[in-house]
Amino acid sequence: MTVSGVGVSPGIGHGPVYVLTVSVPEPPEGATYQGEADQEKAKARAALERVAGELEARGVKAGGEAKDVLGAQALMARDPGLAIGVDALIERGTAAARAVYESFATYRELLVAAGGYLGQRVADLDDVRDRTIAVLTGQPLPGVPTVAAEPYVLVARDLAPADTVLLRKDVVAAFVTEEGGPTSHTAILARAMGVPAVVAARGATRLRPGVRVLVDGGAGTVTVEPSEQQVAEALRVSRIRERALDAAAGPGRTADGHPVPLLANIGGPGDVKAALDSGAEGVGLYRTEFLFLDRTGAPTREEQRDAYRAVLEAFPHGKVVVRTLDAGADKPLAFLPPPSQEPNPALGERGLRMFRAFPDVMAAQLQALSDAAEGISGRLQVMAPMVSTVEEAAWFAHECATMGIESSGVMIEVPAAALRSKDLAAVVDFFSIGTNDLAQYTFAADRQVGGLSALQDPWQPALLDLIAAAVGEHGVPCGVCGEAAADPALACVLVGMGVATLSMAAPALPAVRAGLAGHSLAQCRTAAAAARGQVTAVEARNAARAHLPGLAELGL
Incomplete structure (x- = not known):
């Protein structure tokens, strides 16, 4: 099974x-309390603060990305709007534990409705709720064995x-x-x-x-009661893979020396160490929206400058590609409400469209980026998300130039941009393909809906065709920063299609480096042609791998 x-x-x-x-049960509906309302409010506030403090302490102890993740959870517990909701319910006679439950329920509904990135944070919210209720009711929280x-x-x-x-x-x-x-x-x-x-x-x-x-x-498989032979074979392949990854070092390149800079996707300075440890040659996607999330107001220009400069200083000999604020749809911001109610936020005012609607926020970010690059040897490149037309691309390039930013580009996430890449190339310096959103818009399949994952498969031949169209023959360098770049086989295919750089989560870098080093550029081109010649994603993957024999030898 x-x-x-x-x-x-x-x-x-x-x-x-x-x-x-x-096993933290829902507090009974209609539960009331004995005593004064102010005492019950103080009890609720103390529980929320205790939970926030414990989460922060765990984050500090763990460090790295965990610190940021648990810090964001602590902010949930300290949210002023939540406290107001809890107080209001207590004023009406509701017990603290039930008031917390009902107040969190309101936020939960908003996250579920938002879907996407925020929808996946429901688990974080539920955890804060359960921890708070456990404190209020004297229950132990269920945990996992640490030994x-x-x-x-x-x-x-x-x-x-x-x-x-x-x-x-x-x-x-x-x-x-x-x-x-x-x-x-x-x-x-x-x-x-x-x-x-x-x-x-x-x-x-x-x-x-x-x-x-x-x-x-x-x-993505879980084999129940595997045979000893299955386990042994899986471990054998895994050991081969680990040896190959350990042996892979240095800049990304094919077996015959064709350079392919391998870059990291990051969310802020806290991700830099993992990127450097994995051999990243720079940053191919700096997701700046993580500076803006969980805030009631935009970060100051100085805060932004320091966060950008820290990353630029970490890569003095490489490039750092920064994506400007990608707000809207699955990443709404409290201080940047959409201009109108949108029946389909994914097709509404998001990315560059939202950026243009709030010129002060845009100007502050671009100026902060320009300030951060001053006197730095690393190369700053700034790109806009969700660009659809040449007019949008030209406008963004002009705004960057006005702020003193020397290199501006656009994300290719919309089929229209891929199909007209030659026109876009006339007004910007580089492209970066976001395969996740490009697949979503190509196949009309929400990237967060598990039941549509087959349509999100980056091996879909139609998606490969759009990537080829974006790369084109216009002379503008084109990278890939979507999850597709993290697949060693697909990385070879992308290079064979003319993609100049690959950017991915740091842990994926060694495998991609090894995969490229095991094949020549000619093999990558042959594999790309074979993949695009198929009609299904499975056939495309199999056809490409047939021309990339080194992957199996490396256990990839």
Whole structure:
């Protein structure tokens, strides 16, 4: 028996299943309290602050991305709007625990309705709620074993970041969750820890506790009661892969020396160390929206300048490609409300469209970027998200030039931009293809809906055709910063199609470096042509791999 999901952190893990069940019950509806309202309010505020403090302390202890993730959760507990809602319910006689539950329910509905990145943060919100209710009612929170006789496979409906950061690779062999997606905090932390992980695995929590499973975090599969031979073969391939990755070093290039700079996708200065440790030659996607999330007002120009400069200083000999604020749709900001109610936010005012609607926010970010680059040897490149037309591209390039930014480009995420790349090339300095959104808009398939994952497969031939159209023969360098770049086979195909640089999550860099080093540019071109000649994603992948024999030899 095999349970399938979405692989979000590559690697092989096997061991007995430990099923995590959340058991903090919902406080009874209509629950009231004895005593004064002010005392009950103080009780609720103290519980929220205790939870916020504990989350921050865990984040500081864990460091890295965990610090940022748990810091964002602490902000949820300290949200002024939440406190106002809790106080109002208590004034009407509702007990503190029930008031907290109902106030969080309002926020939960908003996140679920938003979907996308924010929708995947529901688990974070639920965890803060449950921790607060547990404090108020004197219940222990269910946790995960931090010591075990052998590494176990942790299975859960979803997994809270606060629990994830306590785990170690020598204790947890793999994560499997029924919910979540590639951008959920569980996925982000699993990748940072280097632990194999599969999310969106329906039915996983029905696995019998203690049953042995084999998890493939690359393929997204969970094999129940594997044979000794299956485990041995998986581990053999994994060891070959690890040796290949350890041997891969230096700048990205093909076997015959064709250079392919390998860059990292980051969300801020806290991600720099992991990028450097993985051999990143620069940054191909700096997601600046993470500076703006969970705030009631925009970060100051000085705050932004310092965050950008820290990354530029870390790569004095490489380039840092910064994406300007990508707000709207699945990343709404409290201080940048959409101009109108949108029936379909993904097709509404987001990305550059939202940026243009708030010129003060735009001007502050571009000036902060220009200030950050002053006197720095690293090369700053600034690109706009969600560009559809030449007019939009030309406007953005002009605004960048006005602020003293020397290199401006655009994201290719909309089919119209890919199809008219030659026209766009006349007004900007570079392109970067966001394969996640490009697939979403090409196939009319929400990138966060697990049931449509087949249409999000970057091996879809139609998507490969659009990438080829974007690369074109216009002479403007074109990189890829979507998740497609993290697949060693697809990385070879992209290079064969003429893609100049590849950017990905830091842990994926060694595998891509090894895959490219094992093949010549001619092999990559042949593989690309073979893939584009197929009619299904599966056929495209198989056809490409048939011309990339080094991948199997490397265990990739």
